[in-house]
Amino acid sequence: MGRSVSAKSSIMLRSKSRTQVTPVRYAVVGLGYIAQVAVMPAFAHAKRNSELTALISDDPQKLKQLSRRYGVPYCYSYRQYDQCLREGHIDAVYIALPNSLHCDYAVRAAEAGVHVLCEKPMAVTEQECRRMIQAADRADTKLMVAYRLHFEEANMDTVELAKSGKLGNLRLFNSVFTMQVREGDIRVEAGLGGGSLYDIGVYCINAARYVFQANPTKVSACTIKGTDRRFREVDEMTTAWLEFPGHRLATFVCSFGAADVSAYEVVGTKGHVRMDPAYEYVGELRQNSMLNGKSRSRRYGGRDQFAPELLYFSDCILTDRDPEPSGLEGLIDVAIVEALYRSAKSGRPISLSLPDKKQWPAQDQVIKRSPIRKPRLVRVKSPSL
Amino acid sequence: MGRSVSAKSSIMLRSKSRTQVTPVRYAVVGLGYIAQVAVMPAFAHAKRNSELTALISDDPQKLKQLSRRYGVPYCYSYRQYDQCLREGHIDAVYIALPNSLHCDYAVRAAEAGVHVLCEKPMAVTEQECRRMIQAADRADTKLMVAYRLHFEEANMDTVELAKSGKLGNLRLFNSVFTMQVREGDIRVEAGLGGGSLYDIGVYCINAARYVFQANPTKVSACTIKGTDRRFREVDEMTTAWLEFPGHRLATFVCSFGAADVSAYEVVGTKGHVRMDPAYEYVGELRQNSMLNGKSRSRRYGGRDQFAPELLYFSDCILTDRDPEPSGLEGLIDVAIVEALYRSAKSGRPISLSLPDKKQWPAQDQVIKRSPIRKPRLVRVKSPSL
Numbered sequence A, B: 001m002g003r004s005v006s007a008k009s010s011i012m013l014r015s016k017s018r019t020q021v022t023p024v025r026y027a028v029v030g031l032g033y034i035a036q037v038a039v040m041p042a043f044a045h046a047k048r049n050s051e052l053t054a055l056i057s058d059d060p061q062k063l064k065q066l067s068r069r070y071g072v073p074y075c076y077s078y079r080q081y082d083q084c085l086r087e088g089h090i091d092a093v094y095i096a097l098p099n100s101l102h103c104d105y106a107v108r109a110a111e112a113g114v115h116v117l118c119e120k121p122m123a124v125t126e127q128e129c130r131r132m133i134q135a136a137d138r139a140d141t142k143l144m145v146a147y148r149l150h151f152e153e154a155n156m157d158t159v160e161l162a163k164s165g166k167l168g169n170l171r172l173f174n175s176v177f178t179m180q181v182r183e184g185d186i187r188v189e190a191g192l193g194g195g196s197l198y199d200i201g202v203y204c205i206n207a208a209r210y211v212f213q214a215n216p217t218k219v220s221a222c223t224i225k226g227t228d229r230r231f232r233e234v235d236e237m238t239t240a241w242l243e244f245p246g247h248r249l250a251t252f253v254c255s256f257g258a259a260d261v262s263a264y265e266v267v268g269t270k271g272h273v274r275m276d277p278a279y280e281y282v283g284e285l286r287q288n289s290m291l292n293g294k295s296r297s298r299r300y301g302g303r304d305q306f307a308p309e310l311l312y313f314s315d316c317i318l319t320d321r322d323p324e325p326s327g328l329e330g331l332i333d334v335a336i337v338e339a340l341y342r343s344a345k346s347g348r349p350i351s352l353s354l355p356d357k358k359q360w361p362a363q364d365q366v367i368k369r370s371p372i373r374k375p376r377l378v379r380v381k382s383p384s385l
Helices: A033-045 A060-070 A078-086 A099-111 A126-139 A153-164 A196-212 A307-319 A327-346 B033-045 B060-070 B078-086 B099-111 B126-139 B153-164 B196-212 B307-318 B327-346
Strands: A024-029 A050-056 A074-076 A092-095 A115-118 A143-145 A170-180 A218-224 A237-244 A248-255 A257-268 A271-275 A285-291 A294-300 B024-029 B050-056 B074-076 B092-095 B115-118 B143-145 B170-180 B218-224 B237-244 B248-255 B257-268 B271-275 B285-291 B294-300
Touching: A024 A033, A024 A307, A033 A050, A033 A060, A033 A307, A050 A060, A050 A078, A050 A307, A060 A074, A074 A078, A078 A099, A092 A099, A092 A307, A099 A115, A099 A126, A115 A126, A115 A307, A126 A143, A126 A327, A143 A307, A143 A327, A153 A196, A153 A257, A153 A271, A153 A285, A153 A294, A170 A196, A170 B170, A170 B237, A170 B248, A170 B257, A196 A237, A196 A248, A196 A257, A196 A327, A218 A327, A218 B218, A218 B237, A218 B248, A237 A327, A237 B170, A237 B218, A237 B248, A248 A257, A248 B170, A248 B218, A248 B237, A248 B248, A257 B170, A257 B271, A271 B257, B024 B033, B024 B307, B033 B050, B033 B060, B033 B307, B050 B060, B050 B078, B050 B307, B060 B074, B074 B078, B078 B099, B092 B099, B092 B307, B099 B115, B099 B126, B115 B126, B115 B307, B126 B143, B126 B327, B143 B307, B143 B327, B153 B196, B153 B257, B153 B271, B153 B285, B153 B294, B170 B196, B196 B237, B196 B248, B196 B257, B196 B327, B218 B327, B237 B327, B248 B257
Parallel strands: A024 A050, A024 A092, A050 A074, A092 A115, A115 A143, A170 A248, B024 B050, B024 B092, B050 B074, B092 B115, B115 B143, B170 B248
Antiparallel strands: A170 A257, A218 A237, A237 A248, A257 A271, A257 B257, A271 A285, A285 A294, B170 B257, B218 B237, B237 B248, B257 B271, B271 B285, B285 B294
């Protein structure tokens, strides 16, 4: 597989107690769309503490072209993943694989003493999430779920506004997140962890949680299958309501079969704030608020939302801090997604008893980096039409 | 009660077969907030075919001041309602009473051969709606439910856009309608037909139906009671999803305990349109659409939305046409509201088999009249904080 292990002889023996040196060396696992348009380019903005050191893919063309473009010394096939983990060239993996593979690849990394930054959703089942957390705990490696919006200014400003009391008591959250998924994309393959809740509903769930800074206690959903052949295996769209402590309500609709909308609204007893677009990683985000009869509009220019994750996660590794968004953060959303699909199937609301969280996303976690230019794609299609 | 029947001697005998002459003479029944700020002032814009001829209230001060302000010759107490209906001074009533009284006052009017324009929601139960329809049928009088947005330009433009195919196939409707209801308002009294679905949820339901031009087949809701003492008797807020033929989905949240939001969004396979504000009768309405990557924003200046109802309803009476929004239109929404509250109670979705409708709101029903100036209120408070 192109240049590989034998190309370098600096194989080090790793142990838990080793001291991490800067920069943290990453392998990007999976060279699909998000890895190509966002993760790999982000390393240019995270040089302070992060380095792209290895690529993992079964596509020799991708490995060849992308390793050349980014000057990545090590390339591996998926079969060589464990070899990669144990050779000592990398300290961390960024897992950008289909959802169904997150758990296995994360656990294997942890077991090899390698830190894990994993794309959302963390996995397909709560049980998988638990295995990932346990593996990282046992190996004393770091585990973080890539919730890029926890580091994004517009969303964290909204969190701060919600917490400030200026909206009064928060009463409801409402969100619409829709896109047109391309036929055959992994997002519509059930076996790969597809489904609208896993891919985009998880943003609505996570946003409701960081806005309310709480976990829901009861949830209900309705899925629409439709007749479009793209949605043979998974739902076309899902709507859900989530009841939060304090009699607060979050509702959302997410869809793989509708034109792009990416927005949420938070309404309190005294005012409201709307983010539209709210969840995008390309282009500007906008916040409109209405407080005491005064409307205010703020635009947040496009940013690189992936470099902040690398910078933060590497710092956690280098200073031995527990990352937040943690594995628990990822697990909670997956548990909610599972409950929602169960509810949609049974037609009954489902009560949840989710673990408490002590740390919630906040403004002090914001990291700003200028936007990247979209790179030329190598043998990959956009997930959307 | 002030000037009353005996003040005029032109008592005519009425019969079904009489020919209606212009203008149609109205009694406004109930002199609460909406009657004072919207219905009575609207007659100035509907002179072509409508005249405010009588007022009905139990408050002598209201009768005295308002009859003087608007030059209304006849005033009655509620006890004198049947007398008013039978004396021949009026041809139609505009019922602006608490929801729980709509049915009784509408049926009595029809039985006296008087046409009925009734505020939304039509009544509290589907059975009441049925009684109202039957009474009008038997008496051969006209019955219309005051859905002012069926005559409103921005909403009907949105209907037309939805029908045009420019948004592709319509997939979902999402709406937030919230306000802060004043403590003690009739909207929070269960015995008067209070509750967020009856008062404001009905707008979301009706809009979803006119946008999709169809009736839902399955509905589900969740109500939040909260701890605010205003909501001892009714829900504070309710969220609902409604499944429509063609695998389309409508969702909304309405609340009596949150800052003002009045918006809906329609998302199709190719584009989307957002109305914000969507439901207001004071001030401008705004429509934002995104079609083929092009965004467009339209503002619709404030209008008198009540005169169009009078003009249209009077024309229906004068030309013997069946009004639309009909009694059936009103009944369907009330049936949905009842099903939603039942669903919220049982925790189960409810399948509905609603009557077909042949005529749906459309652009050709738009009537434009310039806005009214808010009049000085007489012994009435705004329903909202």
